Amino acid sequence: MPVLPTAAGAARRHVRQTLTEWHLTAHSDDAQLIVSELVTNATRAAAIPHPRPTPDEPHPRLDVIHLGLFRSNTGLVIEVWDGNPGNPILTPTRTDDENGRGLHIVKALTTQWGIRRPPSGGKVVWCELPTPPP
Numbered sequence: 001m002p003v004l005p006t007a008a009g010a011a012r013r014h015v016r017q018t019l020t021e022w023h024l025t026a027h028s029d030d031a032q033l034i035v036s037e038l039v040t041n042a043t044r045a046a047a048i049p050h051p052r053p054t055p056d057e058p059h060p061r062l063d064v065i066h067l068g069l070f071r072s073n074t075g076l077v078i079e080v081w082d083g084n085p086g087n088p089i090l091t092p093t094r095t096d097d098e099n100g101r102g103l104h105i106v107k108a109l110t111t112q113w114g115i116r117r118p119p120s121g122g123k124v125v126w127c128e129l130p131t132p133p134p
Contacts, residue, residue, distance in 0.1 A: 003046045003063040011039040011067050018069055019076075027076060027131050030109050031069075034078055037102035038125055039067065042082035075111060075128040083122040087115060 001007050012032040019028045042065040068079035090103045106113050106127050113127035 001065060001067065003043045003065060005043075007043050007065065008036045008039045011035045014067065015069065022071065022134075024076065024131055027129060031076060031078065031129055034106050034109055034127060034129060035067065035080070037105050038078065038080040038127075039065065041088055041102055041125070042080045045084035045086060045088070046082040071131075071134045072128065073133050075130045077126060077128050079124050079126040081118070081122055081124045085117070085121065085123055087123070088125055 001010055012035060015031050015035045016028050019025055019031055024031075046063040046065055063083060066079075066081040068077075068081075070077040070079070088103055090107070103113075109129060110127040111130050113125070116124045116126065118124060
């Protein structure tokens, strides 16, 4: 999906529809929250300034992120790719902080999470939300 302010909302709708089709609606709220946090982080990481449009390239190029949902024997695997190779940072937060809680939420709701580096570049932040076997 393109890196736009609407990316997290579009990702939540996709997750809701997919989990309905997979008969996993009981896990939809947690999955949507996780995806919203990961996609928000990815859109921030992928937002790279581009030069102004030119006659050769009249439309600005949009960066993209990728969302993957997979069933495993132990849960729902959620993956979000962005082209920025920098690691997401699990920062300490205070109770009155308004930002920086995304990875804490992911960690709290999932059985495992991590980062992998695909050969094509960038990074994939992934996690597994426990669900019944397929």
